[in-house]
Amino acid sequence: MAEPLLRVEKLVRRFGGIIATDHVSLDVAEGELHAIIGPNGAGKTTLISQLTGHLSPHSGSVLLGGRDITDLPAYRRCALGLARSFQITSLLLDFTAADNVALAAQAHAGTSFRFFANARKEKGLRDAAQAALDRVGLAHRADVLVSKLSHGERRQVELAVALASKPKLLLLDEPMAGLGVTESQGMVKLLQELRKEVSIVLVEHDMPAVFALADRISVLVYGRVIASGDPAAIRQNEDVKRAYLGDQHVVTHHG
Amino acid sequence: MKAITVSKAVTALMLAGLVLLPLYSQLSGNIFILTLFTRIIILALAAASLNLIMGFGGMMSFGHAAYLGIGGYAVGMLAQEGVGSGFIQFPVALAASAIYALVIGALSLRTRGVYFIMITLAFAQMAYYVASGLARYGGDDGLTIYKRSDFSGLIDLGNRVQFYYLCLACLFGVIFLIWRIVNSRFGLVVQGLRSNEQRMQAIGFPAKRYQLVCFVISGTMCGLAGALLANNTDFISPAVMYWTRSGDLMVMVILGGMGTLFGPVMGAVVFLLLEEFLSQITEYWALIMGPLLLLIVLFGRGGIMGALGRAGRG
Numbered sequence: 001m002a003e004p005l006l007r008v009e010k011l012v013r014r015f016g017g018i019i020a021t022d023h024v025s026l027d028v029a030e031g032e033l034h035a036i037i038g039p040n041g042a043g044k045t046t047l048i049s050q051l052t053g054h055l056s057p058h059s060g061s062v063l064l065g066g067r068d069i070t071d072l073p074a075y076r077r078c079a080l081g082l083a084r085s086f087q088i089t090s091l092l093l094d095f096t097a098a099d100n101v102a103l104a105a106q107a108h109a110g111t112s113f114r115f116f117a118n119a120r121k122e123k124g125l126r127d128a129a130q131a132a133l134d135r136v137g138l139a140h141r142a143d144v145l146v147s148k149l150s151h152g153e154r155r156q157v158e159l160a161v162a163l164a165s166k167p168k169l170l171l172l173d174e175p176m177a178g179l180g181v182t183e184s185q186g187m188v189k190l191l192q193e194l195r196k197e198v199s200i201v202l203v204e205h206d207m208p209a210v211f212a213l214a215d216r217i218s219v220l221v222y223g224r225v226i227a228s229g230d231p232a233a234i235r236q237n238e239d240v241k242r243a244y245l246g247d248q249h250v251v252t253h254h255g
Numbered sequence: 256m257k258a259i260t261v262s263k264a265v266t267a268l269m270l271a272g273l274v275l276l277p278l279y280s281q282l283s284g285n286i287f288i289l290t291l292f293t294r295i296i297i298l299a300l301a302a303a304s305l306n307l308i309m310g311f312g313g314m315m316s317f318g319h320a321a322y323l324g325i326g327g328y329a330v331g332m333l334a335q336e337g338v339g340s341g342f343i344q345f346p347v348a349l350a351a352s353a354i355y356a357l358v359i360g361a362l363s364l365r366t367r368g369v370y371f372i373m374i375t376l377a378f379a380q381m382a383y384y385v386a387s388g389l390a391r392y393g394g395d396d397g398l399t400i401y402k403r404s405d406f407s408g409l410i411d412l413g414n415r416v417q418f419y420y421l422c423l424a425c426l427f428g429v430i431f432l433i434w435r436i437v438n439s440r441f442g443l444v445v446q447g448l449r450s451n452e453q454r455m456q457a458i459g460f461p462a463k464r465y466q467l468v469c470f471v472i473s474g475t476m477c478g479l480a481g482a483l484l485a486n487n488t489d490f491i492s493p494a495v496m497y498w499t500r501s502g503d504l505m506v507m508v509i510l511g512g513m514g515t516l517f518g519p520v521m522g523a524v525v526f527l528l529l530e531e532f533l534s535q536i537t538e539y540w541a542l543i544m545g546p547l548l549l550l551i552v553l554f555g556r557g558g559i560m561g562a563l564g565r566a567g568r569g
Contacts, residue, residue, distance in 0.1 A: 052457065078459035090457070092450040103447055107459035112440045113468070119440040165458060 003066045005030045005199050006051070006169055011060035013046055013223075020046040021057065022223035028169065033191075033200045035210045038220035044203045045087055047220065048173050051201070052084045053077045064169065078107065081168035085158040087177055087203075091146045097157050098142040101129035104164035132164040133157075136190060152183040159190070169199045176206045188212060211235070219243075261567035262560055266517045269524065273423060277416045289415055291531060296422045297483045299523035300429055302507040304476035309505070310514035311437050312469045313449030317372045318359070318379025319504050322352045322474050324386055324496035326481020331398045331491040335391075341404030341412070345482050352478025353471050355382075360470035364463050379501055386493040397492025404486055412486050422483050426520070429476050434516055436472070445469045509552060512560025521559050 004027035013021040020043040028034045038044055049055040051062055053074035061070045069077050083104075092100050099120070105128035106112055106119065119125065133139045136156040141149060146157060155175060162170055175191070176184045188209050194200065195213070204210050210217065211231045218228040219240050227237045234240055273296065280289040301323055308314040329348035338344065363374045392398045403412040412418045436442045444465050447455045452462050485491045494500075503526070511522025529547065533540035555562035 054453070054457070073461070074456045075459045075461045078457065084457055086454075086457075090451060090454045092447050092454060094450055095447065099443070103443060103455070103460075104458040106440055106443070112444045112460065112465070114440040115442075116435050116439055118435075118438045119443050120438065122440075161454075161458060 004028055005032075005065060006201070007063040007066075008051070009061045009063070011047070011050060011057045011062065013043075013050060013055060013057045020223050021050065023060070024220070024223070024225050026218050026225060026228060028199055028201055031195075031199055032215045033195045033202060033213055035202045035204060035214035035217045036220055037204065037207070037210055037217060042220040043223040044220055045173060046223075048084065048171055048201070048203055051171055052082060075107075078165060081166075082171065083162040083165045083167035083169070084171040085155075085162050085173060085175055087173040089151070089154045089158055091154060091157055091161070093147040094145065096143050096145055097133060097138060097149065097153075097160075098126070098129045100146060100157055101132050101160045101164045102126060104161045105129055105132070108165050128164055129160075132160040135163055135194075136160045137186070152179055155179060155183075155187070159194075163194070163198075167198060169201065170194070171201045171203075173203050174205060175202070176204060176209055184209065260564070262563035265563055266521070269517075269521060277419055281416075286415065289419055291527075293415075293419050293422055293487055294484075295523055295527045296419070296426050297480050297487060298504070298507070298527060299520040300422070300426045300483070301477050301480035302504050302511070302519035302523045303426070303429055303433060304473045304480065305504050306508045306513065306515075306519040307433050307436070307476070308470055308473040309508055310512075310518070311433075311442065311449065312445045312466060312473075314364075314466060314470065315368075315372045315505075316363075316375045316470075316473075317498070317501050317505065318375035318377075318382075319473075319477055320496050320498070320500035321355065321359075321379040321382040322477035323481040323484055323500065324382060324491070324493065325352050325355055326478035326483075327485035327491040327495055328386060328389075328392070328398075328481075329478075330404060330482045330485040331400050332392055334400050334402060334404075335398060339402050339405045341406040344404045345479070348482035349475050349478050352481070353475045356471040356474025357467070360467045360474070364466050364470065376498055376501070379496060380498060383493050383496040383498075386496060393492065395493065397490055397494070400485060400489045400491065403489065404482070418486070422487075425479060425483060429479070430516055430520070432476075437516075441465065441468070506548060510548060510558050512558035515558075515560040518558055518560040525559065 006028040008024060008026050011021050011024045012019065024047060036044055036047065046055065050057045053072060057070065061068055063069065064080055064082060069080065102125045105125050109124060130139060130142060133142050136159050138153060138156045138160060141153060146154060149157065159175060176187055179187060184206060191213055202213065214231055216228065216230055217234045218225050219234065221243045226243055227234060227240050276292050277289060280286060301319065305316065305319045308316055326348040329351050330344045333344045333347060359375065359378045363371055366374055387395050410417050410421055412421065437446065444460055448462050448466060456462060484495065507522035507526045508519050510526055511520065512518030529544060533543050557564065
């Protein structure tokens, strides 16, 4: 088997007495969309934060394309092709949408220790920003301050920012959080498109979306991966039904 | 839409006033006003440099007056040792300020928020006490500079008008540089870090090294103000580094409008004119000045520039 794009091995992270990540191992293959689901407090965001380098694990390792990145800071991982979106929208509110995305492009286009030339007039950066915004369907709002954008639009900017860094692996932390029904459908459609170009790790609560999109699903409960497999297998898995889905029939009645 | 906003008009008026001031001084024979405004311009330069890290970079440095002292002492100490050339004094003043900023910045930028404010303040107070201990250079009493920096006939700092224009040119030069910097790649990164550091790290920018470079640029600019200030007063003492002076600079920036190009200049002009004017009326001028500043800051969000911007729209 070829080397997976992302390999997580026996990752452990504790907060005081609580084990938020309990010996988690998982692989994400090139081109795969790997979803991570689990009830609230299962440790999904904690796991993502360790992948991006915002939190460091107590033990275990994270490998990107065979390279050990466990101890690299967030900005170095980003340079290696790891991009993330935040569960709670995290953007530069007093910058325009285009500026937000252009900065992400700038981070990957040569040095930023340039002090004199007007960066907003650099065609390469502006074009890259415009292309990424176009990709998420927000080109017409490029020059609006992010603080003036709606919640749904901000989620789209989050995605455009992640795309602008031309990542190999995209870590999406609940991209549908707080979106309305139509907005969610739009996002699913967008992710359908994106997955053709980039490998994705998707953390999401929206079950129909997850089962529609994922190649493989890992189920996280109390920091532990209790099951991992394709959507059909997960749907049949008794442990998953018992531990996570409970009485909700959201999975069984879908599809 | 009006093509010329109120804030732009007021700024242009103020700048024109600064350029024409020596003319007025000559015609009216009022030499005092020229001396006063030379000092205002030098402190406006210091405020503008503070604004680069505070307004654009979001780094609340409470020790900026230290650079005034370092720039000033570089000139004073060299003059004392018989090195009178401005071509040596000024570069030394800038280099000393840059090195101080590099060391202080590298240590201070490990902290954030209130701790950053306190640690920059602590370092500036340390510089103050070090200067007080320099017995050879006057210690507490300060050091008289008997001869202004000598630029070999290129420009005569002893001539009031020439010195005034040198200070004004330095101010305009620094504001031009700041304008280029804040719109450059580097400037956008620094402003992005002010806005959301976590996000900037996530898209691949190591925060600290950009902030440190910005801190050093700002300190160097303020060192220039220090060298000019020492020439203006023909005297340098630890008092220029005292923490209240750092506070004054912060007030000028906030009063004029943080994160605007000309706000600090506006703030310095208003602050120092008020101080001058009120202290002539009464000994207890600070009692009037304090509440007045409070009112401006409370009700004029974004300082004078912010208020003018609203007036333009209103």
